[in-house]
Amino acid sequence: MTASKTYRSPSRAYYVTGAVLLGIVILAFILSLTGIAPSPNATSAAEKLQGPSAAHLMGTDNMGRDVFARCLAASKYTLLISVTGVLIAFTAGVITGLLAGYFGGFCDRIIMLFSNSIMCFPGILLALVAVAVFGPSLFNVVIALGVVFAPTFARVARTGTIGLLSQEYIMHAKVLKVRPSRIMAVHIFPNLMPQLLPATVIGLANMTLFESGMSYLGLGVQPPDASYGKMLADAQSYMMHYPWMIIFPSLMLVCYILGLYFLSEGIRISLGGESR
């Protein structure tokens, strides 16, 4: 990516790079469904800690599992958790944020008190505690991450709604006695998109950061299922001499997150966030 190229058409360069990086992870997800690679959880004492070869594209780990297969399988959980988690956070956050912003007053105070209190706990701590209390299952991890991220969306939606309320077309709709639900649906929600869209994409990335961290600590995706965080935790004792165990999962993880960041940057620029 050269300077002059990005200068001419910055959003397009971001879109293309983002799409390529995300494409790698989505391709991995599709491949994991086709069963092209060996079973991700099959151990083989004879084949442990082998370097990359034709038989094992990314080598094998300390239990003789195929790293390539595990990388493919892990993409499934990364995508699944981030997408469902963001879906939960988006729905809960945007609805409460809209209500708080539109109606204001007491409703606003209660909703914001609740969401601010959630934000007073470092996010990862909240997710870890939730898992500690309810037990580490995939379902609990997704719900916990959804709750942790909901206030972010609530804030974006609330701030945006309050900003839009002073717009004359909304005052006009109120004069015409349009129902609040309709005003929110046709006037507010579509015009929140410039803020919500990048926030959603960034939310996917941040959720993946959290999920991988939790899995690394052993409190996210549970073994024997593969996840990038867990793979890295397993690799830690072997990384000095068997670097493939750490490089490939790291690359996949960074591909996904970086792809999302570039995508959000592209969206932000093309929606007029920043001209350069």
Next chain:
Amino acid sequence: MYPCDNLGLSCYNQLTMEGLINGKAGYFGVRIVELILTLFVVSFFTFAAFSIIPGDTARVVLGPNATEAQVENYRKQTGLDKPVAERYGDWIRGAVTGDLGESVSFRKPVSELISSRLPVTLGMSAIALIMVIVISYPAAMLSSRRPGHALDHILSVFGHVIFAIPPFVLSLLMIVLFANLFGFISIGRYAAPSEDFAQFLSCMLLPSLCIALPKIAMTFKFLRASMIEERASGYVKTAKSHGLSDVRIMVRHVLPNSSVSTITVISLVLSDILGGSLIVEQVFNLPGLGRLLLRAISVRDFPLLSGMVLYLAVITVVLYFIADIAAAMIDPRQRLSERARP
């Protein structure tokens, strides 16, 4: 978190009683009342998470294999047989006086366990914060001077890439890199700050850098956008028309103005840094709160867990509070609510 979410929307604004009292003293008074209110709510949440939501806490703590008598005994011992309100009252009274109960697994007071682990977590976070400020500000100033030019692009793309690497992955990569490049790793040789402060600092450096780098990227990105915006504002035009030099305009006007919103971002960064340190110290094998937390989670040591959660939450709330006050010190519009008179 996404840097632009929180523009000028600090944590306490929703609880404000702005307009109730005018002037500086009034502003700080209101803020302190809000701080206490928030601490109260946060403490209740923490209490609820461990004492109400799980249902039969004693059973959950002791596990399914404990006999009914053991469970009953535990309830008596920890006061779980009392009504909820009374338990909360006792807990909060203890917390204020520094008594957070006794850990089930360590058989030691929770506050003692936490304070012995605190230097690592806080030290790491503090060093990381200093790195964030010391690096992101000059980088953003350089970048925003000529947006769209080569240097700006290099910094921005580099920032994106760094931003996308989770701190613990960065730590792992750094360890491999350092081990292969220099043949040494400074992990594992932890020294308490009271014993050997220099050694303590040196083993904190790399972990702090790993936590700080993504946050540097994030702060840089936000600050850069904010500076570009401020540089296009009306008062910069006025300052130029007064004959002020570029450097002076940057230092006296653009920097303070872009700092007002950046302070909120930095306070959020701090909360992330605290969270990040919990994971990163695991990678570097440092005896901080993160390891204590994992241990507590694995044995379901609820008194220890609730104590730690409360501790970290209080630190975060206080940091937000300080950030809010700092922003108000810089920005008179936040502390003086007096309106224009036509």
Next chain:
Amino acid sequence: MKNILEVRGLSLSFPSKRSSAVKVLDDVSFNIRDGEIIGLIGNSGSGKSMTALSVADLLPETASVEGGQILFDGEDITKMKPKDRRLLLGDKIGMIFQDPMTALDPLQTIGRNLDEVLQIRNIPVRERKDRIIEMLKTVGFIDPEGVYKRYPHQISGGQRQRVLIAGAALLHPRLLIADEPTSSLDSVTTMSILKLLKSLREKLNMTILFISHDLYVVRNFCDRVMVMKDGKIVATDNTEEMLTGTNNAFIAEMLAKSRLDPSELLLDMPSVDYSGSPILNVKDLVAGYSSGILSRKARTKTLKEISFDVYPNEIIGVIGSSGCGKTTLAKTICGLMKPTDGEIRMKEGMGLGVVFQDPGSCLNPSHNVRWHLREPLIASGSKLSPEEQDKVIRRVLEDVGLEQKHLGRYPSQLSGGQRQRVAIAMCLVLEPSLIIADEPFSSLDAVLAASILKLIAKINRERKTAIILISHNMRIVRAMCKRVIVMSKGRIVEEGLTGEVMKNPGSDVTRELIEAEKMLGGARQSSTGA
């Protein structure tokens, strides 16, 4: 007379990588004589601001000067060292800008904002403060010590413009460049700022280059006027000759289009029966904004005991300076704000429409014009079939002077004037009997504003719709309204037929508004208007 500034052959362009460079200034040459006030007028995009910025060397970085000389006091300042040229600003050339709200650093007191001008020129601390206080007094502050300690957000827009003028004049520059300094201010404040500039010229012996898009502001203020169009200066003459409009086609056209002739407009209006029952009856209305937690008690009263009637078919003017409560009044009548006390009674079965000020936000950017015009019908539960709805929409569209092709366009594809027309059309769809127009013309230039006002008059004439016209400009109210309500500080201070109120103003507020009208070209308007 000596020339203080000579600009010769100035050309400026914005280089673009995709297409050929955009030429903003094309061989601009002019002279400014020592001690005069010279106006530079033109439509937006004509290059008048760029001319000023070139002289001050404050051009955006992307602009490239392609040639030309700028001689200040006989010296070519384009050839000066960067540092000397920079210090020339403030020392010899002062400058003020359009938007006073953002032109002061919000984090520093007024005193510190001004202090820097002197500080960088190594003037001792004690002298600095004395000079600033002195200058604040000169620009009309009664309590300069108090203002010195205040923050920008604590003073009003007009006061901020005074502070900015003080800053620009602090070192007694020879030339003051004023780039649309009054276009975001109301008419009374505009008048006071123009008076201030005139008195400063006498006191400090300054020359003023006054940039504006408004002929009426320039009219009684400038000695000479230059007209810019498409990056060229197309005419220069004494104001008197220029604005009689005979020898310049461009000016003549601008004058004709922006003219609001009371004798023309008022004559055509439908007659009003003041003895009949009013369409809207407002009685003892009190309203205000709550401020904080003790909302009920701590309400600041923006409206105090407002009572008036609106009769069918009439255009009634509501006039007052900014902050007098006229917009709050409009919002309260529309139901956007709840009155604290008093009552608003509409005649049974009468619809209400409203048009606001800002063409930038009057339409929802996510939907096209067709959607906007159908929405009121849907929202009101209209039982018309889609074909009938289309018919209504098309008729309304024609009424407001738009075409079929505009139906599919999105707000971003329309100009400010067109958007305001769509907003008016949205009102008309439901055929209301009363429309509240809250300065729908205030952010448009004179020509467009006049066209919107003529449209409002036409609606009143053809549809017999009563209209409440809110404005701060007596010229507009005089041309449009038979009856007027004068507001100040949330109260009605005067009410009556416009002609009579003009002849025998009963309050200082009204007198000020009338004086502003005269200053801003109203008086001459009537003599040359016919």
